[in-house]
Amino acid sequence: MRRKTDLLFVAAAVTATATPVQAAERHRISIAPGRLGEAAIALGRQTGASIGMSDQSVAGLPVKGLNGQMSLEVALRRLLDGTNVRARRIAGGTWRLERKPNQTPSRPPQAPAIPALPAPEADPVEIIVTASKRDTPLPRYAGMVETLDNSVFTSAEAANGSATLLARIASLSSTHAGNGRNKLFIRAIADSGVAGPTQATTGQYLGDMRLNYAAPDPDLKLYDVGRVEVLEGPQGTLYGAGSLGGIIRIMPNAPNLGEYGGQMSAGVSATQHGDPGGDLSATLNVPIVAEKLALRLVGYGVQEGGYIDDVNRDKEDVNRVRTWGGRAALRFAPDENWTIDLSGVYQHIAGDDAQYATRSVGRLKRASAVTQPYSSDYLLANVRIERQWDNLRFVSSTGLVRHDLAESYDATQPGGAPALFRQDNKVDIFSTENRLVRDLDNGLGWILGASYLQSTSDIHRSLTSFGTAPVLPEIIPNVPVFGRGMPAPATGVRNRVKEATLFGEASFEPIRGLIATVGGRLTNSRLSGEALDPIAALSSADLARAEAQADRNETIFLPSASLLTDAIPDVTLYARFQQGFRPGGLAVDDQRVRRYQNDRVSTVELGFRKGMPGRDPLALSANVAYTDWRDIQADVTDRIGLPTTANIGDGRIYTVEGRIVLRPLTALTLDGSFIYNDSKLSRPAQFLRALSFDGESLSLPNVANLGGRLAVDYRMVLDGDMALHLNGAARYVGKSRLGVGPILGQTQGDYVDSSLTASLRHGPLQYSLSITNLLDSNGNRFSLGTPFDLRSDYYTPLRPRSVRLGLDFAF
Template sequence: MRGCLVVAALVVAAPAVAGQGAVDLPAGRLGDAVLALGRQSGTSIVVGDPGLWGRRVPAVRGRMSAREALDQLADSANADVVAAGSVGWRLVPRVARRAPVRVAPPKVVRVAAPVVAGADIVVTGSKRDVALRDFAGQVALLDGVDLALGGAGGTDAILARLASVSSTHLGAGRNKLFIRGIADSSFTGPTQTTVGQYFGDLRLSYNAPDPDLRLYDIASVEVLEGPQGTLYGAGSLGGIIRTVPNAPEMGAVSASIAGGLSATWHGDPGADLGATLNLPLGERVALRVVGYGVSEGGYIDNPLLARRDVNRTRIGGGRAALRLDAGNGWSVDLGGIGQWTKGDDSQYADRDAPSLGRGALTRSSAIVQGFSADYVMGQLVVSGAIGGVMVKSSTGIVGQALTERYDATMPGGDARVFAQRNATMLIANETRAWRPMRHGFGWVVGGSFTHNRTRLSRSLGPIDSPAPVTGVTNSIDEATLYGEGSVQLVRGLTATAGARVTRASLAGTGEDIAPARLEAVAVARARVTADRIETSVLPTASLIAAVLPKVSLYGRYQQGFRPGGLAIESDFVRRFENDRVATLESGVRYGLAGADTAYLSASVSHTVWKDIQADFIDATGLPSTANIGDGRIWTFSAAGGWKPMAGLTLDAGFTYNDSRVTEPSAALFVALARMSQVPNIARYAGRLGADYRRDMGKDLELRVYGWARYVGRSRLGVGPVLGEEQGDYLDTALTARVGRPSLGVTLGVTNLTDSVGNRFALGTPFQLGNGQITPQRPRTIRIGLDAAF
């Protein structure tokens, strides 16, 4: 696996070898072939253009010089080979030789410590282009091509490759993500997320669910375990997930298309189709457009309404990016994203319901529980360099709306519906300047402003005429300054320190509240909804030592926080306070994925969590939010890989979480005394993966990738009502692709054992305790075709 290779270089101390030698380069992306050539020949090769890095090339094998092999790769990728000093070369898009197109110079990170033959993988999520070998923390780097193998999924494709990331499973566009055992609740309410999600440099959401964008035409996904409060601020308690799209390419017309048909055991068929077009609009402007549509067949029957396969989900969306080369190393990117998700019905089933004689999952509900999730974003990014200092300013505006219906029918009563709409608007800007690590010193300073407004409106009653019930509006204006710097104390030993200062202005109000009959009640409401200001200081410090050429040891301290807000309890609006985490972590890293035959990273961390924000069920049966007390979390995580033979890579990951609410809130003490584990986090989770590639001749390659992921037991929430067990299931998949870089056929199978499992023990909060489960999608076979032009 390899990710965030937006900037990459291969640097070795040995001179380029001019003589002939054995060359064995795999078919696939140009960047991977270049890395392999550098290792085999001892040359220094730089690929500074992210679009060029991902171009497909055929296999190159035989006895030849490094330059001859590089020329073959360059011809296949429509690139030129340019001398880079006396010992290496640089690949540039071929159009650069024919037209005076000015492109931003590649940001190649040079490290002062001794570097062995291998790739300097850059952690762009560090906001200052830190080489992975110098980054103190746990990082997962996922390649966009790998994530799209067998069909571009959404967040589920990330979950499948990492043991440390988990999620609720209400449905696409409705879920909450968790990293490092830091989870707050099961519902989509007023609390801010514990995981920050970013698309490029812009935040996808603030206190809204995961939009679950489809991963079409993605360069990489980077996951940084948290907290990441100093660089990313509020809502990064567990960490961040940063998705990097492929950027528009100057001077190159290209297109790709991928689609497939699927069949689900005991359910309906599905289909998916996505296409990408890159179009130059002159010498200095390029446009890249992506569009897609997905239909996932249903597999749950509702015998009460005499309906089969009720839970089909449809997803449509796309994005466009326009890049302007402004000259002198400056560029301007203007883009937009849109995705619309519609679920015909909810994803849950009855645990012990009898089947209909065909192995189907069933749920008897009195109403249709459909949902919709809409997401739009517009963004403007200006980046460049002033001297040796890099500068980037990112501005975005986001609109997100989630509408849900729940079956609120009481036993023996008439059908009732509970409807909820969560509408969010986010406006954000971040501007930063940084100096990558050079001559033993690097730094970043920045500032940001965020405005977020969320309105949660609700109704309850008969299906045709539900009446409004109490809702709430929360708004926040957040201004921040931050900075971080690294110094090489001695050769191989680097210290980093930084801090973030955030001033947040919070406001809120209740919606559809019954009028106060007493003056004292009106005064109390005014106090709860009064504006207030919170100031937070989030420090960080770390130390990393290169004790051996491939081994690094590190330790770090980091804090994170979430602001408070207003929540609904019964017919009242009340306040919940901010919460805060402090984490002490130590870890070890051996080798680098993709650059070494074996690699391993492992860490152990201890987190103290103050005033935990979490959800519970109030007296009326509706979800509410409160500070449930203080807690602590011990986490151990490890990930590694091994290449036992040419063409075969094995990888594995494991995480252990021991979480406790150590000092429960006095108001919730009785409930928490029965169940003190932090919700939604399994104590154990692990995965195994295998990736096999074989050259079949005539530029054909066979690739087979399979994985198995186990998720241990966890609980839905806090208290006896939300104490349902979930988890303890095994998920599996196997995908094979045969073809050339420009054309291939895939065959994939998910849930090989056709197991049911229980990913999430919630369908409707009005029937908790009645054996609700959210099963895995039954065994599904997909056949697909992909082509690039």
């Protein structure tokens, strides 16, 4: 039977009657950009109103998203802005959406795939912290958070992946071993610069799916990403193990159920002192069944030209990197209450050679005996199910990850034959999380959930010598040297972790203007480990003893609590306490298998926030934190120079950070931020105590004591379909040390990185010009070259001054 379209109520999920007074009541509203029909359903559900349409053709009109506290009337006005549709009250809480007079039905315009630049006269809305898993308004979130929406991601920035986040967030830092093999740190929670079997200190997520565990940052490109949120840690209650420093949550754009569309981008770049590069990307959104089923595809390829010369092998620009990959997402919405998303990701990174240089050889030069290539293959599959009942929401996310990282290091000894050490880390992750959430007004509500994670990390190692002499000297004790390019296995390790978790958090308002939040996470971890390809010198008794120590069961409870007040108009004050942990495991130290135990972080912080970036003429935020870190796990090197993991002792960290955002003009934004860290290994482990000499203390590695960023952003609409965007930024990275002690104590940092971007949008086309490293600074991002030689003056330079021309087309 055909449904009459005389009066189609698309948002009658809640049929409560609202009086005019109730219509003016402020509601907590969060609606994603999309089609008017879907937005009306969500708005009716969130406000209790019945919103209908007398003309079904308007349901396909594209509308902007809404986020914030506002009345139903204000929400309708903002939702319908620019659509030639008006809202008319029929009676009580019943509204009808209809075309304005003299407006004839037409084919709904297609939503451009390139994010529209915000009009200067548009009223900004509140920022919602979705990574809190309870859609908390920013003024009522107790903690430091950075949010980057799709308006900041140009095609050039999308092609840079995690480097874009590092350039924009002062509290985020990284090692710089190469794309796909870096470790990310938030605040000053950093363990070391070398890559071993320990778990990351920063949790990374694509939507609700965990990206990493006992492996570096996969460095996914940021094409077709709607938003990125960075929450400072610990985040143990909601995210569990591996969120000591915090979490990074990347939220890709979801399939649009009603509109066909897409985007293509292309760019060419030139690097001073180096090779050219380029990037291509394409996004396609295809509705398969209108308002029920849609597919979204993303594909890309990026080539970064090399700029380091190897004088020993007489090769130029050896460190070229190629990346290609894509995403696919299928959304099924059988009705307004259910949403089912199936998604997949694949990315391949191939680095032709290592990224470091040697100062004594010359700028952007080194002298290596062998090529040191690396590669990363990353595969993810996820299914997410969401069910909505008024202000009650159920979310289930389940997925698999396979991450294969292959690295190689120059193991040539002075006067010896060329040799290459290879390490292959294969990580498998299965994770599922199921949570029930109740979102109430003004950040109140609760969350209750359960999760299970299983991770296996296999590290295989080998040594290859290219010598031809009958007898070759030993490089790694007890590892044979065959010569003539024949690899010999070295001892590797396998670690397995199974985590079962219950977690919960609730916020309530004991008195008006004061919000208290309490939560906890109970985790049972089952750990096991074993040696892989053990050398002949390792006895069965040694192996059995180490593996027996690694096979254990631990139960850990992580509490959290915060107090927040917004009693002072437009000002938020908060205090927060939270904990985080990482499980232990096995590592290979001097070709022997040893156990390292779990570590634990406790952080107390005080902060305030005034105004909101992008909305108010002045927005301020500041935070002071103290962190106590027990039994610190760190990937260090053994006496041979091979990466291993050990507990290096207890430490403490003081952190002070702040941010100011000014909007002297509607089109102009000035943004400044800084972070200061004072870290100390307050109680070093026994094997490190000899390194603390002359009363000097040991600082924690890889995070600068001081960092800051200044940025200027200007956006102006030149004509009805033409807009100009200018952005300039400079970031200072202070001094830090590669590791703990004199051998790994090389200094790094103390440089300024700068950039300038200009884009002009004309209808569906966008032209862009970007320049990075304006000053052509050499700098030193990372002091590690090869772990088989820790005394040379290695450094990892910034990419020299680079210019990119880009073209984007939306359809």
